[in-house]
Amino acid sequence: MYCDECKQRPATVHVTKIINGQKHESHLCPQCAQKDQEMVSFNPSFAIPNFLAALFNLNSQIEEKILPAQSAVCSKCGLSFEQITQTGRLGCNECYSEFADKLEPLLRRVHGSGQHVGKVPLRRGGSIRQRKEIEQLRALMQQLITREEFEQAAQIRDQIRSLEQGLGG
């Protein structure tokens, strides 16, 4: 069988692509397959992991200069940070704490922030929920104080106290 592209060299690479349920088969020689790959890399779906891996690597390049290379692995899933940078995917929830230092700058670069402020799980987030509520009340109390609305601020203070007692401290 000859290559579908150049029709000169023998086809040794067989590619099957399924796009929106449509199957496309192509038989290529190594040279044309290489070109095909280059075209594929323009596909945005490939670009995101690559882009991420690049961001990860940017981190490690900086760190390698400061720290000697550590081959730390996650104690839960056994994935190393190097493996994570290659795939752009973390192995488990523990990776987030195990590699927290390395992830922090990446998260800032991608999201512009490293702190979650959204939804808190209903059942498991009980104490987190209360702490967030206290934080919000504190901010409100500060606002009231600057506006010199001391009576209302005192009410909020009492509310914060009772919530804190509920948390056990």
Place this chain on the structure above:
Amino acid sequence: MGMEEILRTTASRWMEGTGNFSDVVISCRIRLARNLEGYPFPNALSETQAKQVIKEVEDAITKVPKEMGAFQFATLDDVSPLERFVLVEKHLISPQHAENPIGRAVVIKEDQSASIMVNEEDHLRIQCLLPGLNLENAWQEASQIDDMLEGSLDIAYGEKSGYLTACPTNVGTGLRASAMVHLPALVLTNQASRVLGLLPQLGLAVRGLYGEGSEAMGNLFQVSNQVTLGKTEEDILANLSAVTRQIVDKEKEARQVLLEDAREQVEDRVWRAYGLLSNARLISGQEALALLSDLRLGMDLGILSHPSPEVFSELIVITSPAHLQFFTGREMSAAARDMERAKLIRSRLS
């Protein structure tokens, strides 16, 4: 209702052609990424663990109160390859989910407004799809399903990073919100790339009809948020809604300009599309989509009095390759599909 019936029911809730700004915003979608605490993420999951995750989710689904609606559960290897791609074309699962069925499952709400992919990139991908620009309602529905699952599943969550996901681009809220917009007038007046080109600066991404990596066809674009950490869900939705409304305004302005400056050309284009669609004997998917887009523009501008917007959304789905083969009950070559597609469109338009 079983999975078979879900597959056979072509009308999904998102196709209704109703909702806010439905003449431009076809549908909107919320996707929440969640993981179970006790297992590695799906990319590092063993086959046994994958089965355990599926079992846990299946058990959690059986505990769903009746008023939340009826849900259908299926492991993906019990669904034939063709049927899996029918689910992709219905936007109930992702192409990636359909391509790798091993150790994966899907849960679908019977009115097809919500689905859960199990063991895709994350253990749970909760999805809600509604017609028009209706992100707040879609979010509430998805969040309710999330709460209900969290009632019996231990969800991976950290105070600092929020919901923990396999890919750091989803961490925090795990929320990807998107709006599918139909922008024929912006494309015709060569303004689409200018308007859509601004979106990355606003923290939004633009994709084609089938999501990540797909091309824009039929003048349909998906606009979605990029940032998932450091913003509340409400902020993310408000930002996307506001920008989508701006896009709607620009599209409507462009439609007005077309009607005022080039009425004959637009009418000609719409009627030609109608003529081709109601007479063609062979039509490719791409051509059909382009002509259906013109047809829809004609409906929205009042040039055509029928068919209804619902037919537009339904035709896009049922003329897709997997649907055509599923409903004729046989595998077909591209040429045979072109014939079947043309026949189907003719029958819907007559």
